[in-house]
Amino acid sequence: QKEVEQNSGPLSVPEGAIASLNCTYSDRGSQSFFWYRQYSGKSPELIMFIYSNGDKEDGRFTAQLNKASQYVSLLIRDSQPSDSATYLCAVTNFGNEKLTFGTGTRLTIIP
Amino acid sequence: GAVVSQHPSWVICKSGTSVKIECRSLDFQATTMFWYRQFPKQSLMLMATSNEGSKATYEQGVEKDKFLINHASLTLSTLTVTSAHPEDSSFYICSASSSNYGYTFGSGTRLTVV
Numbered sequence: 097q098k099e100v101e102q103n104s105g106p107l108s109v110p111e112g113a114i115a116s117l118n119c120t121y122s123d124r125g126s127q128s129f130f131w132y133r134q135y136s137g138k139s140p141e142l143i144m145f146i147y148s149n150g151d152k153e154d155g156r157f158t159a160q161l162n163k164a165s166q167y168v169s170l171l172i173r174d175s176q177p178s179d180s181a182t183y184l185c186a187v188t189n190f191g192n193e194k195l196t197f198g199t200g201t202r203l204t205i206i207p
Numbered sequence: 208g209a210v211v212s213q214h215p216s217w218v219i220c221k222s223g224t225s226v227k228i229e230c231r232s233l234d235f236q237a238t239t240m241f242w243y244r245q246f247p248k249q250s251l252m253l254m255a256t257s258n259e260g261s262k263a264t265y266e267q268g269v270e271k272d273k274f275l276i277n278h279a280s281l282t283l284s285t286l287t288v289t290s291a292h293p294e295d296s297s298f299y300i301c302s303a304s305s306s307n308y309g310y311t312f313g314s315g316t317r318l319t320v321v
Contacts (some may be wrong), residue, residue, distance in 0.1 A: 172255040
């Protein structure tokens with residue numbers, strides 16, 4: 097079982113709709129959860145991070161964490177064509193700085 | 208905000224030669240530097256972790272004699288791919304960790320070995 101799993105997609109969402117990206121992790125000791133966006137040929141850009149159960153909102157983005165279910169998601173509201181990218185979920189464990197990345201979900205926003 | 212400058216952004220080299228990739232934190236001190244490799248349509252795979260002034264810790268399956276990491280100061284880390292072969296062609300990315308800025312990624316280096 098992979099440590100961090102994501103649906104590879106592609107996920108197609110109409111412009112203006114909500115895009116929902118999901119990530120599950122296997123290690124219950126995981127402490128910090130990150131969502132990165134990566135455009136083709138570029139390095140990842142941090143969208144947001146979350147540490148505590150519940151929702152965290154930042155502009156059009158909302159991260160949701162459920163530690164009991166070992167599940168973290170990212171919602172993108174009012175999707176724009178510029179949101180088309182690969183979204184990477186990453187996790188760190190207690191006492192360990194290493195980021196473990198999921199395989200990423202490729203998102204396409206259809207104008 | 209924090210910036211990590213990574214050079215070169217792309218490099219083409221002949222098989223058997225060595226290539227050095229440099230990552231420099233411009234306005235902060237990076238206590239830890241992570242080096243990743245990413246093959247097409249795959250995720251980032253951690254190669255090694257380095258702390259300033261100490262030997263790098265390599266992930267399982269990564270040859271430490273082939274991928275030489277030097278972290279001589281809190282602002283500079285280098286990765287040297289020695290005796291490169293076509294299978295080493297990949298996108299190499301560094302990430303600096305600091306208490307103030309978390310993880311800051313370099314812009315990546317596209318290595319092509321011919």
